[in-house]
Amino acid sequence: DGGITQSPKYLFRKEGQNVTLSCEQNLNHDAMYWYRQDPGQGLRLIYYSQIVNDFQKGDIAEGYSVSREKKESFPLTVTSAQKNPTAFYLCASSMGTGHSGELFFGEGSRLTVL
Amino acid sequence: KQEVTQIPAALSVPEGENLVLNCSFTDSAIYNLQWFRQDPGKGLTSLLLIQSSQREQTSGRLNASLDKSSGRSTLYIAASQPGDSATYLCAVRRVGSNYKLTFGKGTLLTVNP
Numbered sequence: 001d002g003g004i005t006q007s008p009k010y011l012f013r014k015e016g017q018n019v020t021l022s023c024e025q026n027l028n029h030d031a032m033y034w035y036r037q038d039p040g041q042g043l044r045l046i047y048y049s050q051i052v053n054d055f056q057k058g059d060i061a062e063g064y065s066v067s068r069e070k071k072e073s074f075p076l077t078v079t080s081a082q083k084n085p086t087a088f089y090l091c092a093s094s095m096g097t098g099h100s101g102e103l104f105f106g107e108g109s110r111l112t113v114l
Numbered sequence: 115k116q117e118v119t120q121i122p123a124a125l126s127v128p129e130g131e132n133l134v135l136n137c138s139f140t141d142s143a144i145y146n147l148q149w150f151r152q153d154p155g156k157g158l159t160s161l162l163l164i165q166s167s168q169r170e171q172t173s174g175r176l177n178a179s180l181d182k183s184s185g186r187s188t189l190y191i192a193a194s195q196p197g198d199s200a201t202y203l204c205a206v207r208r209v210g211s212n213y214k215l216t217f218g219k220g221t222l223l224t225v226n227p
Contacts, residue, residue, distance in 0.1 A: 004157075006157075031213055033213070040219070041219065042118070042203075042216075042217040042218060042219045042220075043203075043205075043215075043217040045214055045215075048213050048214075050213065058214065059214075090157055090158065092158075094213075100145060100146055100165055102148065102160055102163045103148060103160065103205070103215060104160055105150075105157040105158040105159070105160075106157050107156055107157040108155075108156065108157045110155075
């Protein structure tokens with residue numbers, strides 16, 4: 001079945017540690033995105049990528065890093081510089097490079113800082 | 115700057131009732147608007163995508179309308195069922211925003227048996 005797979009589903013991190021969240025899609029979509037969701041707030045864009053080896057900062061990129069070495073994969077690293085990393089992280093993708101593409105999401109990864 | 119508002123924040127209805135969820139946006143220059151459903155602790159599931167040139171889209175018991183000039187969209191759910199209980203979010207892609215979508219905070223719907 002085609003879809004977006006995020007792992008791990010739950011992750012615990014000690015302060016000062018970097019962690020990497022995985023996102024893999026087999027939909028053959030060109031564009032991929034990372035969003036952060038906090039209670040009482042709308043989704044906020046962290047990073048997005050339109051094509052392989054290219055990505056742009058979203059609205060809250062500080063303390064995060066990404067890579068796009070393969071079309072199918074868009075991992076997100078939450079660095080120790082991110083001051084409040086506890087949140088629900090959602091990966092998404094859309095087809096093509098136009099503006100009409102429908103957005104599809106993975107099941108999310110919940111990160112908790114201990 | 116685009117702002118998206120969803121009212122009410124929460125809604126509780128008895129099973130079988132027809133209902134309407136509202137979404138408003140401040141900048142009418144949009145490419146499209148998308149409605150999503152989110153169950154607790156889960157990702158978002160796409161329900162309907164309406165392009166800026168369209169007035170409505172239908173899928174099963176769901177019907178979404180778009181009025182760009184007034185900056186409004188509605189999601190109509192017919193004959194609601196307990197399984198429809200979830201948070202419903204709308205998002206718009208504004209012209210000139212490249213790939214960014216702006217999301218509302220959602221409406222938490224509870225359908226009581």
